[in-house]
Amino acid sequence: MDGGRWTDFQTRGREDTVTRGVHRLTVSTCLHVSVSPAHHRPPSTTQRRGFTFVELLMSLTLTSILSVVLGGIILAAHEGWEHSNGLSEASQQARISQDRIAYMVSQAGQYKLTGQPTTLGIAVVESTYLFVRAPEILVIWRGGRMGGMSALGVQTRLPTVNELVIYTPDPSDPTHLIEVVDPANTNSLDFRAANFSTSIQTILKSPACQKTLLCDRVHTSDLSMFSFSQTAVGNIRFEKLDSPTDSELTGIVAGTPAWFNLVWAQGIVSSSTGMRQTTIRMEFQIEPRPLPLNSNAAVSAIPFFSSASNRYVYQP
Secondary structure, eight states, X not given: OOHHHHHHXXXXXXXXXXXXXXXXXXXXXXXXXXXXXXXXXXXXXXXXXXXXXXXXXXXXXXXXXHHHHHHHHHHHHHHHHHHHHHHHHHHHHHHHHHHHHHHHHHTOOEEOOTTSOOEESEEXXXXXXXXXXXXEEEEEESSSTTOOSGGGOEESSXXXXXXXXXXXXXXXXXXXXXXXXXXXXXXXXXXXXXXXHHHHHHHHTOTTOEEEEEESOBOEEEOTTTOSSOSEEEOEEEEEEEESXXXXXXXXXTXXXXXXXXXXXXXXXOSSOEEEEEEEEEEEXXXXXXXXXXXXXXXXXXXXXXXXXXXXXXXO
């Protein structure tokens, strides 16, 4: 190869090398640009930076609605629990009170004075509110809270006040059913006396009486239109039923056909005595929750009914 051709080849080789280098540089630059990280790109004009005012209002509205709904559900559940708990408490108080009274009735004593028939120491006394008479006081001769009169048999003396147990709504707060005794009063008291009811009312007003609370949820009725002295009366009612009744025994001679035809308890009767039964029926209206006196709350009282009996040998 001559010198001219060699020189020309070298020149073209250098130019080709330079050209290929330029291509490589161009491709490398293009690749570098095409694979560059995204954060090197300018921010898009459509990218969100936060919530709009309308979106905030909608979210607050939805949150408020959910809060109201959940609050209502929680409140309803709480009220349901309170009502259920109140029903249980009212039932417990009523049953305990009625069971105690029933036991006292079964333990009442008897007495018989000369010339008088056998008398059972149980009586229902009515309270008078002008034109309204409420049989709300039950008097039992049991020997006080300690009892023991029934085990002593028929007594030949009058009962004494300190041997009585009285059940009545509290005169100072008719929503309370109380048990009353007067342990220091030794005065005698005849259940057949004409002034028996007046004597019981006087005993209840004595400051020496001891009161035991049995129930604090008694429903009350407003009697302001009938009485000027008291506007609320506890809904406690007692009823005394005798078999045979006092009117049936009046004028009856023992041993006669009329005597034997009377309705005696369990049909037990002889020519001189008969098995008589006294039944006390009770109605208590109890509130599921304690209410203040003279409350205007809606009537929600629950009536509880019970009865207790005492059988004894009656001799005219």
